[in-house]
Amino acid sequence: MLVHSWLSRNVLPALAGLGVIVAATPLPASAQHAAHEHGVARLSAALEGGELLLEFLTPLDNLVGFEHAPTTAAQRQALADAAARLREGGRLFVLPEAAACVQRTVEIEAPWLSEVEGARGHDHDHEHEHEHEHAGEVRGHADLVASYQFVCGQPAALDALDTRLFEFFPRLHEIRAERATPHGQGATVLRPGATTMAF
Numbered sequence: 001m002l003v004h005s006w007l008s009r010n011v012l013p014a015l016a017g018l019g020v021i022v023a024a025t026p027l028p029a030s031a032q033h034a035a036h037e038h039g040v041a042r043l044s045a046a047l048e049g050g051e052l053l054l055e056f057l058t059p060l061d062n063l064v065g066f067e068h069a070p071t072t073a074a075q076r077q078a079l080a081d082a083a084a085r086l087r088e089g090g091r092l093f094v095l096p097e098a099a100a101c102v103q104r105t106v107e108i109e110a111p112w113l114s115e116v117e118g119a120r121g122h123d124h125d126h127e128h129e130h131e132h133e134h135a136g137e138v139r140g141h142a143d144l145v146a147s148y149q150f151v152c153g154q155p156a157a158l159d160a161l162d163t164r165l166f167e168f169f170p171r172l173h174e175i176r177a178e179r180a181t182p183h184g185q186g187a188t189v190l191r192p193g194a195t196t197m198a199f
């Protein structure tokens with residue numbers, strides 16, 4: 001699965017590096033599908049050294065209000081706009097200024113995105129997107145995954161993450177957030193009135 005492969009490549013090694021015990025068995029596809037709940041998204045944060053990895057996984061419906069191939073110019077625009085918004089990780093995830101974090105990379109994977117955005121970025125990225133073009137689409141539902149890498153000059157000052165996702169995507173009303181940092185691991189439910197995850 002698309003999501004699992006990203007986790008394996010990025011977050012899981014980071015967690016392993018922190019000494020966090022990670023289940024070796026991948027989630028069955030049915031469990032991944034069960035996690036798809038409109039209005040709800042998931043956020044994973046892993047901090048190791050000066051590197052902060054974030055993964056935001058959401059039903060596409062939370063972002064654009066539909067989960068089918070866009071059929072109108074307005075729907076194509078909505079999908080492109082959502083992706084453009086999500087690429088601005090520094091605006092969506094507010095980190096303590098003292099931590100001096102800068103977004104280094106962002107990767108957005110979602111069905112139909114490469115079609116509405118056309119051939120953009122490097123050839124390699126395009127191939128990668130094409131390869132997973134409809135990977136997030138399951139039985140009439142579709143997910144988007146946004147993966148971010150931040151590099152922080154003063155990671156010791158990284159004591160919290162505040163998200164503005166609810167402001168930009170009002171269909172979203174709950175984010176189930178998990179973190180793994182040198183201080184340990186934990187989980188938090190974020191809502192429009194409670195947008196901060198302490199590290």
Ligand SMILES: [Zn+2]
Nearest residue numbers: 059067141142
């Ligand atoms: Zn759905």
